[in-house]
Amino acid sequence: MSIQIQNISKSFGAFKALDKINIDIQTGELIALLGPSGSGKTSLLRIIAGLENANQGAILFGEEDMTHIGTKERKVGFVFQHYALFRHMTVFDNVAYGLRVRPRKARPSKQEIKEKVTELLELVKLEAFANRYPSHLSGGQRQRVALARALAVEPKVLLLDEPFGALDAKVRKELRRWLRKLHDNYQITSIFVTHDQEEALDVADRIVVMNEGKIEQIGTPDEVYEHPNNPFVYNFLGNVNLFKGRLDQGKLRHGSIEVDAPLEFAGKINTEAVGYVRPHDITIKRVASSDSVAAKISYIHLVGAAVQVELIRQDNGEFVEAEIAKDYFRSLELKTGEEVFIKPKQLKVFIPEDYSI
Numbered sequence: 001m002s003i004q005i006q007n008i009s010k011s012f013g014a015f016k017a018l019d020k021i022n023i024d025i026q027t028g029e030l031i032a033l034l035g036p037s038g039s040g041k042t043s044l045l046r047i048i049a050g051l052e053n054a055n056q057g058a059i060l061f062g063e064e065d066m067t068h069i070g071t072k073e074r075k076v077g078f079v080f081q082h083y084a085l086f087r088h089m090t091v092f093d094n095v096a097y098g099l100r101v102r103p104r105k106a107r108p109s110k111q112e113i114k115e116k117v118t119e120l121l122e123l124v125k126l127e128a129f130a131n132r133y134p135s136h137l138s139g140g141q142r143q144r145v146a147l148a149r150a151l152a153v154e155p156k157v158l159l160l161d162e163p164f165g166a167l168d169a170k171v172r173k174e175l176r177r178w179l180r181k182l183h184d185n186y187q188i189t190s191i192f193v194t195h196d197q198e199e200a201l202d203v204a205d206r207i208v209v210m211n212e213g214k215i216e217q218i219g220t221p222d223e224v225y226e227h228p229n230n231p232f233v234y235n236f237l238g239n240v241n242l243f244k245g246r247l248d249q250g251k252l253r254h255g256s257i258e259v260d261a262p263l264e265f266a267g268k269i270n271t272e273a274v275g276y277v278r279p280h281d282i283t284i285k286r287v288a289s290s291d292s293v294a295a296k297i298s299y300i301h302l303v304g305a306a307v308q309v310e311l312i313r314q315d316n317g318e319f320v321e322a323e324i325a326k327d328y329f330r331s332l333e334l335k336t337g338e339e340v341f342i343k344p345k346q347l348k349v350f351i352p353e354d355y356s357i
Contacts, residue, residue, distance in 0.1 A: 001061055001156040001189045002027045003048065008057035010043055010213075017043045019213045021057070028187045030180075032200035035210035036236070041193045042161055044210075048191065049159050050074045061156055074157075077150030077188075081162040084146065085134040091145050092117055092130040098153040120148040123182070140171040144178070151186070160192035164199065172196075176203050197237050201225060209233050231350050234276045241282065241320050243275035243344060252349060255315045257293050261349050268351070275347035282322035284309065285341045286332060292341040295320060300336055302326065309334065311342060 003025040010018040018040045025031050033041035046052040048059055050071035058067045066074050085094050095117045099108055108116065121127040124144040134142055143163060150158060163179075164172040180203050183190055194200050200207050201221040209216045209224055209232075217229040228234040245254030247268040252261045252275050259275070261268075285292065295311035298319075302308075307329040309322045320342060334340065 003157065003189060003191075004058075004060040005044070005048070006058040006060065008044065008047060008054045008059070010040070010047065010052070010054050016213050018047075018054070021213075021215060023208060023215070023218065025189060025191070027189055030183050030190045030192070030203065030205045032204035032207045033191060033193045033210060034195070034197065034200040034207050034236075035216075036195060038212070039210040040213040041195075041208075041210050045159055045161055045191060045193050048157070049076050049078055051078075075153070075155050077153060077155035077158045079143075079146050079150050079158070079160040079163050081165045085142060085149075087134055090131050090133055091121070091126060091137070094134070094145055095120055095148045095152050098149060116152060117148075120152055123151075124148045138171070139168075140175055143175060147179075147182070151188075155188065158188050158190040160190065162193055162195070165194075165196075172199070179203060201237070209236065211236075228348065231274075231276065234348060239279050239321055241277045241279065241344070243277060243347065245273060245275065247271040247273045247349070247351070252347070255293060257343060258291055259344055259347065261347075265349055265351075271351060273349050273351045275344065275349050277344040277347045279308070279321040279323040280306075281345045281347070282320060283343050283345055284311075284322055284324060284332065284334070285343075288341045289343070292343040294339055295342050297334060297336050297338050297340060300334065302329075311340070313342075314339070 005021055005023040008018055008021040009016070021044060033044060035041050043052065047054050050066070050069065054067070058065055060066065061074070086097065089097065096113050099113045099116065118127065121130055124147060126141060126144055126148070129137065129141065134145070137145065164175050176199060204221060206218060206220055207224050208218050211232055217224050217233050224233060225237050228237065234240055243252065243254045243257065245252050247261055247265050248270055250261055250265070251258050252273060254275065265273070288294065294314040296314060297309060298312050299310040300307065305326055306323050307326050309324065311320045311322065313320060322342065
């Protein structure tokens with residue numbers, strides 16, 4: 001089931017939660033709505049579900065206009081952050097609930113409900129927990145029950161609102177992997193809301209980055225991370241170092257550093273600009289070069305195969321974060337308090353009209 005979100009706007013009094021949102025979602029896609037709190041992502045999800053009405057615009061499922069159709073008729077499955085399971089019902093009864101409350105003519109037989117629920121519990125690896133109550137389950141197990149319940153009614157669309165937000169980091173990672181596998185097998189058009197960048201990059205086919213009720217960028221995880229449209233997207237999708245300077249004849253000059261700027265800026269002369277550099281694109285060396293700057297190591301943090309190094313530039317006192325491989329770190333024999341030399345390997349440049357700091 002494809003979804004077309006056409007020119008959707010939503011206001012709460014004077015506050016504009018959504019401003020002319022347009023997204024085309026293909027059948028079977030897993031889409032992440034990613035953004036900070038207040039960016040409008042949950043409001044958009046609830047409008048797609050029919051739980052809220054837009055002030056303007058249309059929602060289409062396939063070729064059918066659903067804008068003024070009630071939630072029940074939209075046949076969407078909705079999974080909430082805090083599970084919303086019925087505490088007085090067993091796992092089996094929670095999953096069966098949506099089937100049992102259907103009108104008599106559309107309601108499956110008891111045997112059909114039993115077979116359907118058993119199939120779903122096997123799918124979510126909880127068949128042994130059918131007779132337990134939610135209070136006897138872990139957070140990750142409860143969320144899988146919530147997903148099975150949403151799938152039981154065979155929804156056209158699956159909507160998930162911060163589905164893993166209440167879980168600890170390890171369980172979140174396990175469930176992300178499980179959701180990706182479930183989606184690949186089930187091929188149901190799915191939209192999930194998250195403010196967790198890693199979650200969106202790990203799970204989604206495409207990411208819709210939102211901010212202040214507007215879309216900043218839509219693209220694959222690789223596109224939005226490696227080729228951000230603007231500084232907001234660059235900042236939101238991970239740590240970043242800023243190199244403020246001036247563009248001149250294809251170079252970004254920043255204090256004593258001079259690095260090649262992207263080709264689109266080759267014609268800029270004496271133009272104010274900022275270079276954005278990821279920590280893993282910062283090179284650390286023992287020996288100075290014409291395009292490096294002296295920095296003192298202030299903190300070293302060893303994490304798995306990577307080492308995070310915080311430095312203070314000697315020319316302007318600004319902090320720089322670098323991430324290097326552990327083997328390279330050991331070869332340099334770096335220690336806190338030492339002076340080294342850093343330079344960006346590659347950077348994304350934005351000129352003043354593109355950014356605000």
